[in-house]
Structures are given as structure tokens and as C-alpha cells.
Amino acid sequence: xxxxxxxxxxxxxxxxxxxxxxxxxxxxxxxxxxxxxxxxxxxxxxxxxxxxxxxxxxxxxxxxxxxxxxxxxxxxxxxxxxxxxxxxxxxxxxxxxxxxxxxxxxxxxxxxxxxxxxxxxxxxxxxxxxxxxxxxxxxxxxxxxxxxxxxxxxxxxxxxxxxxxxxxxxxxxxxxxxxxxxxxxxxxxxxxxxxxxxxxxxxxxxxxxxxxxxxxxxxxxxxxxxx
Numbered sequence: 001x002x003x004x005x006x007x008x009x010x011x012x013x014x015x016x017x018x019x020x021x022x023x024x025x026x027x028x029x030x031x032x033x034x035x036x037x038x039x040x041x042x043x044x045x046x047x048x049x050x051x052x053x054x055x056x057x058x059x060x061x062x063x064x065x066x067x068x069x070x071x072x073x074x075x076x077x078x079x080x081x082x083x084x085x086x087x088x089x090x091x092x093x094x095x096x097x098x099x100x101x102x103x104x105x106x107x108x109x110x111x112x113x114x115x116x117x118x119x120x121x122x123x124x125x126x127x128x129x130x131x132x133x134x135x136x137x138x139x140x141x142x143x144x145x146x147x148x149x150x151x152x153x154x155x156x157x158x159x160x161x162x163x164x165x166x167x168x169x170x171x172x173x174x175x176x177x178x179x180x181x182x183x184x185x186x187x188x189x190x191x192x193x194x195x196x197x198x199x200x201x202x203x204x205x206x207x208x209x210x211x212x213x214x215x216x217x218x219x220x221x222x223x224x225x226x227x
Contacts, residue, residue, distance in 0.1 A: 004041050006049045009080030011063050017049035018042075018076055026088045028077055029136070030095060036074035043069055081136065092135040097126070099139035100146060104156065107202040108147075111157040116204040125154035159203035165213060166222040169193030175216050182209050 003023055009016045024039035033039075047055040057067055064072045084092065105119045129150045134142055147156050167175050172195040179187075179197050182205065186198040201209060213221045 005083040007076050007080050007082045009076040014055070014059050014063055015047055016055055016060070016063070016072070016076060016080075017046040018044070018073060019046075019049055020077070020082070022082075022084060022088075025077055025082050026084055026092070029082065030092065035070075036077055037070050039077065040069075040073055045069065045072055079136075084135075089135055093133045096133050096135060096137075096139050096142070097123070100133065100142055101126070103140060103143050104147065104204075106204040108156045108158050109203045109206075111155050114203075116206055117154065117156065121154060122150075125150040128153050160200055161203045161206050161209075162226040163199050163209075164224045164226065165197050165199065167195045167197070167213075167217060168220050169195075171217040171220065175213065175221075178212060178216065 003021050004019050005022045005025070007018050007020050007025060019041040020039040021041060024033065027033045028036060028039050037043075045055045045060055047053045060072060061067050064075055066072065101119050101122045104122050105117055109116055126146065131146050131149050150156070165179070169190075169192055172189075172193060176195070179195075179199060183199050183201040184197055185200050188196040190196060199209070210223060213223070
């Protein structure tokens, strides 16, 4: 039982605690395992785990909108406080940092140039601004606050790219799946077999989309960016 710790969740003035295996809880938080019951060491929801004081079913249902122990455990592990080692905490922060950088890189551009920011540039700005990453907070929920903190160092604008592409008949069928993957919003098959299509995708993917289409058509794709 040396790896057993108490995970805690507070909401609406009530306390909810569970006994979990610290290693398995970390694996669940980081997505290595998906079954919330696996880290659970005792199938009970406590008001005070160390005293053995159980939480009432009425309060569990009121706060979690369910009495299902698996669903309650999942919420506690994802939104509550889970004691982890210093090494685990560092790894979790680093994983969250990578997720945040990826979200910003994919969805944003530099408003001065309308070009995407590289992940390296975003990481550098985060370090320079000494931004704290919350290990237990969802990455997407941290993005807005982090952008505010680094915006003076690295101007960032969230944007959607809208483009029209014309693909020659010899490549049209081959490219269709890629077009759907990157946000196909309209298509018009021409009498000669070529394909005219409209795409909308996060602006940070612009270079990736253009490179892929150019590669698949040997540079014969025609791309027009909509203003």
C-alpha cells in the first residue's frame, strides 16, 4: 500500500476523496490508461479518507450528477488534486507544455506577417515570460491566459485560413481525402475532371496544407487565399 495516496476534489463546499495508486493515477491523468477504476484502491467515495468517513450518496449525486463510481472517480482524477512525485509532476508539466504549444501553433498566426509561429518560437516566449503551467488543468483551458502573458513578447492572433484550390484531374481523386481532412467546405467537379474546392482550417496549418497539396500534385495545384 506504499503507493496509495488520497486524491481530493472540492466543489460546492463539499469534499470528495478516494484512495488511488499514485503510479496508476498518473498513468490515467496522462492518458496511458483509460479505465478510471484501475487506479482506485477502494471502491468508496469519502468525505475524509484518512478518517474513513464516507461521503453521502445524496451529496455525490448532487455534485457529480451521477452515483456511478467510475464516472465520479474519473472527475476526481481529472479535476481534483492527486499527490504525485516531483519527477511525475515535472513530466506532467512538460507534457502539458507541449500540448499548449501545439494548440497555439496550429491555431494562430503572427499578425505582423500573417505567417504561422513555429513551436520553438512559442516555447521560447513561454520560457521568457516565465509562464507557469498547471499540471492538472486542461491544456486548452490554459491557452487564453498564456497568450495574454506572452503576447508582448510574441504577437499572436487566432485565425482561420480560407483557401480555394484547383487540382488537375490526374490528382483530384488522390487528393480528395486530404481535402476532407483539412476542412473541405465546398467542391465543384469540372467537366475536364479537375476539382475546384474550398477549404477552411486553423491558420497555423497553412504551410502544412500547402506543402502536402504541392507534394501530392507535383506542384500543379493552384491555391488562392481568400481575404
